[in-house]
Amino acid sequence: MSERGRPRVAVFRPADERIETARTLLDGLGVEAVADPMLAVEPTGATPEAAAYVVFTSKTGAELVADAGWTPGDATVVAIGPKTADALQAAGYTVDLVPDEFSSTGLVELLAERVGEEPRSSGERPAADDTSVEVARSDHGSPVLLDGLRDAGADVHETVLYRLVRPEGSGESADLAAAGTLDATCFTSSLTVEHFLDAAAARGVRDEAIAGLNDAVVGVIGEPTRATAESLGIDVDVVPTEATFEALARETVAHLRR
Template sequence: MSERAGAGAPTGSDRPTVAVFRPADDRLRDAVALLESLGVEPVPDPMLAVEPTGETPRGDADYVVLTSKTGVELAADSGWTPGGAALCAIGDATAAACRDAGWGVDLVPEEYTSSGLVAALADRVDGARVEVARSDHGSAVLTDGLDAAGAYVHESVLYELVRPEDSGDSAALAADGGLDAALFSSSLTVANWLEAAEERGCRADALAGLEDAVVGAIGPPTRDTAEEYGVGVDVVPGDADFERLARAVRDEL
């Protein structure tokens, strides 16, 4: 990262440009509003779109694991409820969505990751039926870890995550040296950003542009993915929370 904060800001603004890749729904709107309140210029470039599969979580589990706000909302909209199962949520946002749906949350791991949940459940689930309800890009760390702990694991894919066809404006901006920071909120956003850059014929230049920017990753798995692709990461917040990521990157800028 070089000291160039604000170099990519649009004409008439001295605010640093910060790319955000949340899906084009309330998450992106909230992210843009947050970034504006932090005094930076948001560059919204959704790298994920949600396509529901129509599946619902099974209803005969001892434990149900939900990993995202999107999964909670899709399950609730289908009329599903956890019944007598112990409900586990990865992250405060997922837990809040569960409570908004009227469900009590029994466990939120201290570390908001698949490995954090496995560690929290490892001594509880031997012989238990565990339902994992999430996207088609869920980490095998969760299901394999629960299986190794002796659980009978079933996974329901509630939605697929795809890259929007018109994504990649921020990659082109980075290639031109006009991006000051990027907020990668999942491993898939990293892969999709680079795929979008490849489609636009600017992958090498976009990667070079990130070297002169502040790169934030929402947690260690996202950081590891970025580094595997050759993207250096400058900021990883203590908790896997988007607002904390945004504030940490702003502070680094």
């Protein structure tokens, strides 16, 4: 608990407007945000290849292709969720498809019939035999998306738009967890979990930090992140009903209040 009496909740968003938005949201929920960015973006300079469907899985990817002047041509543009869709639209792109579930699994469910060998109705594909899907994302994307699309019959190619690395100096939250003074965490990807533990190890408190997390409330954004956390010895308390940071923050704080 912080000196001001408000619970401390760690957030690991990149050090840009996303971490500030997280701070504002958590402040409004009556808790103290411990902003400890665990991801930094290193662009590769690559742009998506031509395909019938081009899939974007992050706001960062949308911004990078816009900065590079990429044009979709006749492709059907697919966004994993509303934040990615908003970023694409703000850059002037038309977003054709967004899944009901904002996750890799949701994208597979959305595209499976469209790229499958036997579509149920006409007009579901941009071209009669074009099942090509270009996935434009980071170097740490879930294999669920690529494997699921290939199993559905798609011709899948992946372009790595950027690499995600751990920022220098990260790990304040690991020290707090190790000291037993962190009340909750909001992990937004498997990589944030891994980088948190890397930072803890670098500070010599890995085991203590895991113990501290297991005495706190641990929220994760989806099932793949839950699987990663639990495989590393971290007990997960909250997986939000919707895979967005706002839902994660609200449901984690609600659990903490209980």
